Every structure is written in C-alpha cells, then in structure tokens.
Amino acid sequence: MNSVTLKIRRQDDPSDLPYWEEFAVEYSNGMTVATALKLISASPLAADGSRTRPVVWESSCLGGACGACAMNINGRASLACHTFVDDLPKPIVLEPLSKFPLIRDLKVDREAMFRALANTGCFIETDGLGSSPAERVPKSDHENIEPFAACIMCGICSEACPQVNERSQFAGAFLFGWAHLLNTHPIGQNNRSGRLDALMRQGGIADCMGAKVCESVCPKGIPLSEAIAKLGMATTIRSIKRLFW
Amino acid sequence: MRSRKTKIIVVGGGSAGIFALLSAYERGADVSIFMTLPPRRAPSVCEINGINAALDTKNEDDSTWLHTKDTIRCGDFLAPEKPVASMCAAAPRIINLLDRMGVLFDRTPEGTIDLYRSLGSSRRRMAKATGLTGRQVMAALHGQLLRLAALEKIRVFEGWEFLSLVLNENGDCRGAIFANTKNMEIKAFASDAVIVCTGGYEGIFGSKSTNPRRTGASIARCFMQGAAFANPEFVDIHPFTVAGPDKHLPVGDFFITTGSRMDYLQEDQHLNMDVSKMEKRQKSDFADIFSLYRGFTGEEPFEKPIRLVAAANRSLGGLWTDADHATSVAGLFAAGEASCLYHGAASLGGNELLASIFGGMRAGRSSVEYTQGLGAQSDKTPSSVFDATKTREEDKNAAIIRREGEENTNALRREMAEALVSGGVAIKNNNALKAAGEKLAQIKDRFAKASPFDRQAWANDEIFSMRRLEGEIEIARLHVAAAVARDESRGSHIKTDFPKRDDEKWRVMTKALWHEGELKLDYSEKII
Numbered sequence: 001m002n003s004v005t006l007k008i009r010r011q012d013d014p015s016d017l018p019y020w021e022e023f024a025v026e027y028s029n030g031m032t033v034a035t036a037l038k039l040i041s042a043s044p045l046a047a048d049g050s051r052t053r054p055v056v057w058e059s060s061c062l063g064g065a066c067g068a069c070a071m072n073i074n075g076r077a078s079l080a081c082h083t084f085v086d087d088l089p090k091p092i093v094l095e096p097l098s099k100f101p102l103i104r105d106l107k108v109d110r111e112a113m114f115r116a117l118a119n120t121g122c123f124i125e126t127d128g129l130g131s132s133p134a135e136r137v138p139k140s141d142h143e144n145i146e147p148f149a150a151c152i153m154c155g156i157c158s159e160a161c162p163q164v165n166e167r168s169q170f171a172g173a174f175l176f177g178w179a180h181l182l183n184t185h186p187i188g189q190n191n192r193s194g195r196l197d198a199l200m201r202q203g204g205i206a207d208c209m210g211a212k213v214c215e216s217v218c219p220k221g222i223p224l225s226e227a228i229a230k231l232g233m234a235t236t237i238r239s240i241k242r243l244f245w
Numbered sequence: 246m247r248s249r250k251t252k253i254i255v256v257g258g259g260s261a262g263i264f265a266l267l268s269a270y271e272r273g274a275d276v277s278i279f280m281t282l283p284p285r286r287a288p289s290v291c292e293i294n295g296i297n298a299a300l301d302t303k304n305e306d307d308s309t310w311l312h313t314k315d316t317i318r319c320g321d322f323l324a325p326e327k328p329v330a331s332m333c334a335a336a337p338r339i340i341n342l343l344d345r346m347g348v349l350f351d352r353t354p355e356g357t358i359d360l361y362r363s364l365g366s367s368r369r370r371m372a373k374a375t376g377l378t379g380r381q382v383m384a385a386l387h388g389q390l391l392r393l394a395a396l397e398k399i400r401v402f403e404g405w406e407f408l409s410l411v412l413n414e415n416g417d418c419r420g421a422i423f424a425n426t427k428n429m430e431i432k433a434f435a436s437d438a439v440i441v442c443t444g445g446y447e448g449i450f451g452s453k454s455t456n457p458r459r460t461g462a463s464i465a466r467c468f469m470q471g472a473a474f475a476n477p478e479f480v481d482i483h484p485f486t487v488a489g490p491d492k493h494l495p496v497g498d499f500f501i502t503t504g505s506r507m508d509y510l511q512e513d514q515h516l517n518m519d520v521s522k523m524e525k526r527q528k529s530d531f532a533d534i535f536s537l538y539r540g541f542t543g544e545e546p547f548e549k550p551i552r553l554v555a556a557a558n559r560s561l562g563g564l565w566t567d568a569d570h571a572t573s574v575a576g577l578f579a580a581g582e583a584s585c586l587y588h589g590a591a592s593l594g595g596n597e598l599l600a601s602i603f604g605g606m607r608a609g610r611s612s613v614e615y616t617q618g619l620g621a622q623s624d625k626t627p628s629s630v631f632d633a634t635k636t637r638e639e640d641k642n643a644a645i646i647r648r649e650g651e652e653n654t655n656a657l658r659r660e661m662a663e664a665l666v667s668g669g670v671a672i673k674n675n676n677a678l679k680a681a682g683e684k685l686a687q688i689k690d691r692f693a694k695a696s697p698f699d700r701q702a703w704a705n706d707e708i709f710s711m712r713r714l715e716g717e718i719e720i721a722r723l724h725v726a727a728a729v730a731r732d733e734s735r736g737s738h739i740k741t742d743f744p745k746r747d748d749e750k751w752r753v754m755t756k757a758l759w760h761e762g763e764l765k766l767d768y769s770e771k772i773i
Contacts, residue, residue, distance in 0.1 A: 013703045028490065030542070035490040041707070042655035044698050053699040058708050060458055061360075062491040064540045065380055066286040103427060111403075114283060114387070118395045120680035122345045123388030129270055129606065136356035137429045142349060149349050149374070149381055150533075153285050182388075187345050190562035190635065192303075219540075 002027035005047065005091035006036055008055055010105045019102065021090070022047035023055075033080040034062055036107075042135055053085035055094075064219065066152030071096055071106050077159040079219050097159045099172075108153050113185060115234040116171035120198040122178050124188045135186040143227040148181040150220040157214035157224060171202025176205065180227035183234070195237045196231070205231050249614040250275040252422055253609075254406045254436040256276040256463060259287035260379075261581025261605035262442035263386040268609025269440070270399055274616075277400040277434065279407060279423050282385040285380075288444055288459050292379025293495060293534070294363060295371040296343070296602075297595035298336035300355075303360055307368040309333040312687055316596055319365040320589020322752060323476070323574050325772055327585045328496075328568045332596075332603045335730070339602055342373050343429075347385040348374050363594030364498045365490055373597035375533050382598060402748060406709055407463045408638045410439060410470050410577065418576035419626040426709060429702050431639050435624075437616040438576045441467055442601075444558030445582035447480055449721045451662025453670060454557040455486060455495045456704040464564050464583050465716025470724075473573040473767075474757040476562035476724045477720065478727035481592050481737050482671045483515070483558035487542060493556035495543050498594060499534050500551075517550035555671040559597060561588045561737065562724075564664045565756055570608035571615065578612045584639035585754075590736020643709055646702070650694035654711045659719050661688050661714075664715035666726055674741045675729055682725045719759065726764055727755050 003024040011018040024047045025039040060068040062081045069080035072095040074088055085092065100108035117123070139232040151174055158164045158172030180194050182188035199205045208228055215224045251274040255266045258280030266278050280287070301307040312333040317324055340358065344350055350372045351359040360369040374381040393399045404426050411420040411433060418433040435493035446461025447454045468474045485497020500520050520528075528535070528547075535546045564572050564579040566586060572579050588600060668681030692714060699707040733747040734740050754770040 012701060027687060031490045036489065042653065042659070051698065054707055060282055060286045061288065062457065063291060063292045063375055063489070063494055064537065065290045066282075068286045069304055084543045086542070107704060110283075114391060117388075118391040124345070124385070125392065126342070126389075128344050131338035131341050132345070134341045134350070137352050138356050139352045139354055141350045142356075146349060146375055149384070150377075151384070152290075152380065153283075182347065185347055185349075188347060191371070193497065197459055200608040239307075243727055 004036060006040075006048060006059050007091045007093045008106070009095040010055065011102055013104060016043055021052060027085070031085045032093065033085065034059060034069055036085060036092070037080060037093050055106060067152035068153040070156050071158070071189040071215045072098070072159070076218060077156040079154060079156075082219065097155055099159050099164050105215055110153070111167045113153055113155055113158070113171065113174060116175050117178060118177055120175060121194045122175070122182055124125060124182060124185065126187065127129055137186060141184070143225050145181050145184045147222055148177045150222055152182075152220060154219060156217050156219060160213040160217040162211055162213070163207055168207060171203065173208075173228065176208070176231050177222050177224050177227045180231055182205060193238060199231060200239060205219055205235055208232075251438075253277070253612050253616075253701060254279065254434060254439045256421065257351060257442035257581070257583070258282065258284045258390075258403070258442065259289040259444060259601070260382055260386065261601040262440075263585070264602050265440045265442055265580055265609040266399060267389060268395065268606040269613050270555065272613040277402065277436070278390075279402045279405045280342065281404065281406050281426060283403055284390060285385050287462070288456050289381045289382055289598070290377065290380045293377055293457060293499075293537070294597060295361060295373030295378045296340060296598050297366065297370045297371050297593065298372060298599070299333065299368070300337055300340065300358065300360060300372075302357060303369045305368045307370055311368060312336065312370060315365065315367050316587070317589065319591055319593040320747065321591060322589065322748065323479075323754075323772055324589030324737060325496060327470055327570070328356055331568075331602060332587050333476070335603050336599055339599065340530075343382060347388060350376070351372050356483060365593045366595065370582050375534065377537075379403060379598065384738070387633060394709060397668065406714070407441075407443065407466070409466060409634055410574070411435070412470065412574070412632045413626045413630060415691060416574065420631060422635055422711070424638070424642070425638070426706070427704050429642070429705060429708070431642065433635040435626070435631060437619065438611050438612040440570075440578040440580060441564065441583050442579070442581045442605060443583045446717070446720050446724075447557045447560045448586040449662065449672065449724070450480070450557035450665050451659060452490070453666050455493050455559070457492050457526050458591060459560070459582070460717045461560065461720045462713035462716040464579070465571070465720045466550065467564055467574070467577065467579075468759050469506055469573055469716065471758075472577060472579075473565040474562065474723060474726075474759075476730050476755045477689045477723045478755060479561035479590055479723070479736065479738055479755055480557050481559040481561050481588070482555050482574030484555045484671065485553045486556040486557070486558070487538060487551065488554055490578045493554070494537065495556070495558055496534050496538055497553040499531055500649040502772075506623060514689075517554040518553055519550045521547040526637060526724040528580060530545075536585050557670055559592060561585065561590065561592065562755070564631055565754070570604060571611060576615070578608045578771050580608035588759050590738060595727035606614070626641060642708060642713070646697060646700050646705070646708055648696040650696040652691045654695050654696035654707065654714055657692055658714055658717070661685065661718060662767050665689065665721055665724070668728070670741050673728055678725050678729045682722065682729065684708060685718065686749045689722065692718060723757055723759075723764055727757060727766060730766055731755065761772070
C-alpha cells in the first residue's frame with residue numbers, strides 16, 4: 001500500500017498559534033489534494049499514529065467551478081480539487097491563504113473580496129424582475145469579455161499579488177477583471193462612471209504596480225492584465241473629464 | 246391594514262433562494278436570507294447545461310406548448326401539466342431577465358441569443374453561457390444580493406446553517422433556528438413564512454454522484470418535522486459522466502448532441518468516446534467544456550478516448566408542494582431542487598436552472614400572498630416556543646459534541662453511499678434494493694454510536710456534518726423504501742423486475758410522511 005505524506009499548517013482558532021502536523025494517507029490513482037483532505041477527515045490520525053482532529057478546510061463543488069478550496073499547496077496558491085497528487089513533490093505542504101483572515105486550519109474568511117465588489121459597485125442595476133427584451137450584443141464584443149466571466153472568486157490572484165498586504169487596501173486583480181466585465185456589459189455600463197470613480201480611490205487601480213503575477217496564477221487563465229490596462233486607460237480619461245467638466 | 250412588513254426567511258443562497266428573495270423583496274417583504282456558503286460557491290454554479298426557452302429564433306416552429314410537451318414526455322408523464330406549462334411560458338422572460346442581470350449568453354453572428362438543442366428536446370431552445378451557465382447565473386445573482394445588502398434592503402446571513410423549523414401550537418411554521426458555523430452560536434429567527442431552497446439529495450450517492458455536497462439534510466429536517474416528501478425514489482441518472490476521485494462530471498452529453506463524427510465502443514458498463522475527430526469549429530465551441538475536463542482529470546480529451554459512466558446527477562423528488570410552492574406545513578414553502586414539481590421522472594436537459602429560478606420566483610410571491618391575510622402572525626407566537634426550539638437544538642449540539650462511541654461519521658456516510666449504489670444507481674431491482682434497505686437500517690443504528698473526533702467549539706465542521714448525516718440517512722432509507730414500493734419502470738426509475746411503465750397504477754405522485762422514524766407512503770395524488 002502506497003502512502004502519501006502531507007505536512008499541514010494548522011491553527012485551532014484565530015487567536016491561537018499555528019503548528020504543523022504530518023499525515024500519511026493511502027494513495028489512489030488520480031487522487032487530488034481534496035481527496036487526501038477527505039481521507040484525513042475520515043480517519044484523522046497523525047503520522048506518528050496519534051489521534052488528532054480532522055483538518056478544517058472549505059470545499060463545495062469539488063470540480064473547479066466554485067473557488068472554495070483555494071489554499072497554498074507546496075508554496076503556490078491553487079485549487080485543492082484540481083491539484084493532482086501525482087504532480088506534486090512529496091511531502092505535500094498545505095497552508096491556508098495568507099492574505100485573508102484565518103478562521104481555522106486551512107479555512108480563511110474571504111468576505112473582503114465580496115465587500116470590495118460591493119464598494120466598487122460591481123453589480124448590475126436592473127429595473128427589477130420584470131421583463132424587457134435582451135440586448136443585441138455583437139458576437140465579437142461578447143467574445144472579448146467572455147474570458148472575464150470565468151472568474152470563480154477563489155482569491156488566488158490576491159494571494160499571489162505583492163500589493164495585497166496589511167499595509168494596503170488593495171484588494172487584488174479579481175476586482176478589476178470583474179469591474180471591466182461589468183463596464184462592458186450593455187446594461188452594466190450604465191454604472192461605468194460610478195465604478196471608475198470607485199477604482200480611483202485609495203486601494204484602487206493606481207495601486208497596481210504591474211507585477212502581473214495575478215495573470216500567471218489564475219486557475220481560469222483570465223487575461224487580468226488586459227482588464228487592468230483597459231481600466232487604467234478608462235480611469236485616466238475619466239479623471240481628465242472630471243477635471244474639466 | 247398591516248402595520249409592519251411581512252417577514253420572510255429564505256434558506257439557501259443558490260439560484261432558487263436568491264430568486265425567492267428578490268421576488269419577495271419586490272412585493273414589499275422584509276427578507277432575511279440564510280446560507281452556509283456565499284452564492285458564488287453554491288452547488289448551482291456547477292450547472293453546465295444552459296437554460297431552455299421557446300424563443301423560436303431558429304425557424305423551427307418552437308412554442309411554449311412544444312417545450313411543455315417535451316418536458317412532460319421527458320419526465321415520462323409524472324410531472325403535473327399546469328405548473329410545467331407555467332414554467333415554459335415564463336422561460337423567455339427569464340432568459341431576458343438573466344441576460345440583463347449579466348449572464349453572457351452565447352450570441353449568434355447577428356448578436357441575438359444563440360440556442361442549442363439539449364438531449365431530449367425536439368427543438369433548439371437552450372441558451373448557454375460559455376464558461377458555465379450556472380457560474381454566471383450565480384455571479385449575477387450574487388451581484389444582486391450585494392446591491393440590496395449594501396442598500397440595507399435585505400438581511401444576509403452567510404455562514405449560517407439551518408437546524409430546525411419553529412412550529413407554533415397549530416404546527417404552522419413561524420420561523421427557524423440557525424447556527425453560526427464559525428462561532429457555533431445557535432439563534433432563533435421569527436418570520437411569517439419560511440422558503441426552503443436548500444437543494445436536492447443526489448449527494449447521498451457520495452462520489453458516485455455529480456454533487457456530493459447536496460445531500461438534502463435541510464429538507465430531511467423539514468420532513469422529520471412533518472412536511473410531506475414527494476417522489477423520493479426518483480434520482481436523475483446522467484449516463485455520460487466522467488469519473489473523478491471525488492465526484493463525477495456530467496459533460497458527455499454535449500459531445501453527443503454536436504452531431505459530430507465520434508466513434509464509441511461499449512465495454513462493460515461504460516462508453517469510450519473518441520472526440521479527436523470532432524470538427525474544429527465544434528472543438529472551439531466547446532472549449533470551456535474540454536478545459537473543465539482537462540482540469541478535472543488532468544488528461545487531454547483529444548489524446549485518448551473519454552471514459553463515460555452513469556452517475557446520480559440530480560434528485561427529482563423533494564418536499565411536496567402545491568403549484569404555488571406551499572408545502573404541507575402552513576407557512577413553509579419550498580423551491581428549486583428542494584421541491585418537486587416540474588421534472589417528473591427525468592429532467593429535460595436545460596430545464597434544471599429554469600425550474601429552480603421559476604420556482605424561486607413563484608415561492609417568493611406565494612409566501613407574501615400567504616401572509617397577506619394573516620396579520621402579524623409570527624408576532625402572535627409566544628417567545629417561549631422559539632426559546633424551547635432553540636434550547637432543543639442547543640442541547641442536540643451539546644450532546645453530539647460530548648458523545649462517545651466507536652463509529653465514525655465519514656465512514657458511515659461512505660457506507661451509506663455504497664449501500665445505495667449496491668441497490669442500483671441506473672438499474673435497480675427489488676432484491677438489491679431490499680438488501681440496501683437492510684444495510685441502511687443498520688447504518689442508522691450505528692449512527693447512534695458515532696462520536697466526533699473534533700470537540701472544539703469553534704468552526705467545528707464535523708459537528709454539523711454529523712448532524713446532517715442523521716437526516717441524510719432518513720432520506721436514503723426513504724429513497725430505497727419508495728423505490729421498492731414503485732413496481733414499474735418510469736424515466737430514471739428503472740427496475741429490471743418491472744420493466745414497463747404502468748400508468749394505470751403508477752401515474753401518481755409518491756407522497757411520504759415521517760412520524761417518529763416510521764415512513765408512510767401515500768399514492769392518492771394522481772398526475773394530471
């Protein structure tokens with residue numbers, strides 16, 4: 001029986017100190033890090049044989065569509081359900097995302113992402129549940145913004161970004177990808193100027209230093225630097241407009 | 246004349262829940278919504294299928310009547326016609342609404358919404374948003390929630406788990422008890438009506454399902470508090486799923502409906518599908534599906550055949566409701582996959598999100614109408630009732646955290662899934678089902694001896710998981726008992742010992758009631 005060793009950085013609650021715990025789980029073909037964590041929940045024995053508590057982590061769809069299981073795997077932020085044990089050097093080191101407040105073990109609180117979306121007006125104001133016809137959208141326009149709709153709000157871009165830290169209010173590239181998407185949507189663009197104004201505040205687009213790590217780690221391959229570039233241009237034009245008009 | 250706004254509680258932040266919230270809010274209600282996960286992480290995001298609507302833009306003479314007919318036929322005549330017809334009639338409006346909310350439906354060269362043909366449909370009527378329709382719908386709905394929450398028009402309780410309904414002395418629902426999954430605090434919330442939109446129960450089949458998280462624990466709790474359960478024996482089986490280590494991915498049907506040149510061989514109980522010869526245009530049309538496959542399996546779809554097997558895809562039963570989504574408990578409503586009105590014995594591909602959205606909107610409306618004539622009913626329920634229910638739940642949590650015993654929740658859950666699979670996923674027979682039923686009865690007994698590994702009073706997922714298992718076992722037992730009783734084959738319910746559909750005896754809604762562990766099955770409701 002083959003086994004896989006995992007070293008997991010645990011913490012019982014936010015005020016406690018972190019500690020490492022090692023586990024050995026049974027290997028199976030095609031298993032993911034999510035599979036390993038579920039095996040630990042089923043039988044939480046530390047590698048030294050002592051009984052311990054199951055590792056707390058967040059998961060939902062187990063299929064790469066919801067962003068819940070983002071964590072640091074061997075030092076790189078990834079989705080546990082889409083990271084295959086075969087591809088990883090052992091022991092597999094698991095740590096929680098560091099840019100978000102810790103709840104317990106590998107579970108963090110990503111509410112800050114949704115707060116950032118709300119504060120930037122990243123929603124579409126419709127007339128309500130009544131019905132008016134859908135807009136005609138040229139197929140090419142549609143194809144241009146489609147890649148941004150793939151965002152699962154996992155927070156991996158924020159984790160990787162050097163500008164997201166305790167000293168700044170910078171939220172991360174996901175905000176720009178989403179704002180860009182909504183600014184280009186036929187009804188979303190009604191609130192374009194409001195969003196641009198919000199992005200010109202502290203912690204907004206001006207704080208992006210162009211590291212472009214976000215784009216290289218995004219599990220959905222979203223062209224985030226394109227969104228940032230377009231918003232950079234749009235906010236520049238907007239600030240000039242506001243100056244003179 | 247009411248002196249205060251109607252208070253509505255919505256449970257569940259998926260497509261049905263948020264539409265129920267929006268619908269009740271627009272009718273002037275004071276709505277609080279409770280969910281364990283943010284909307285963007287709800288199981289609704291996994292919906293790969295698009296959404297059907299008889300927009301009739303393909304010159305194929307589509308109509309809502311034809312959409313209704315396809316739905317009824319696909320459901321093998323187990324869905325009642327009127328609700329289905331209402332849903333199909335509302336579909337075009339719903340597509341337009343979603344488009345305005347930000348769902349990027351694929352466009353034709355002319356710029357109008359493009360339509361595809363799903364498995365089972367006679368016309369092209371499925372609007373699809375590349376990048377997963379479910380994900381985009383939930384992103385749009387999350388936006389709506391953020392907007393209303395920022396304006397303080399609604400109350401959002403994210404990270405709270407439903408534990409129990411609060412029933413007054415008449416057995417009417419006047420609120421619910423929820424637990425904060427972080428600090429484990431248990432609180433009672435009063436309302437004039439509760440809408441349960443917590444999803445279905447296909448996850449009881451464990452990794453042999455497309456959604457192991459959807460186990461129906463919340464509807465099980467309602468069922469155990471007196472709400473009738475409809476058609477529990479029906480679980481939609483997807484014959485073309487890709488097996489993964491943790492669940493199955495339902496992608497195969499897209500490759501079949503493209504009509505492209507594919508070779509497939511049947512070996513044992515699976516299909517090997519070779520998509521490498523698909524036309525280039527189609528490969529690019531379904532690029533997002535292929536990328537999903539790549540991420541899920543770590544394999545290239547064009548390098549070797551795709552292995553497809555059957556898996557439990559979607560539960561078709563749920564809390565029994567009338568056409569207005571009112572359950573058998575006054576003041577309790579259910580919508581989405583937590584309920585059972587539109588799919589019958591098998592769902593038409595593309596109707597799933599449609600039914601959840603339509604049902605959610607309906608339930609939002611009905612719940613407000615229900616409370617209109619009542620006066621401030623929840624205010625009339627003495628606080629002692631709320632306190633007593635809350636204390637009962639606190640005691641249950643305290644008891645479970647202290648429990649000693651040698652059984653292990655996760656092992657029991659896995660064994661429950663194995664028992665169900667042995668009873669038959671796609672193909673069942675009475676002997677296998679009865680054996681499965683016996684195993685489940687043993688699992689229920691063993692659950693009483695299950696104890697947690699984790700006794701911390703902070704962010705303790707295991708305690709909630711254990712409490713959910715209690716309900717899941719009841720649903721599993723119900724599913725098997727109802728499957729044994731229904732001696733016919735209809736839609737997704739296939740029994741080798743009763744291979745024919747028997748309309749004379751079985752064109753009825755299964756209605757189950759639970760009383761102190763005893764299951765009672767009723768078949769008096771004929772389908773019209």
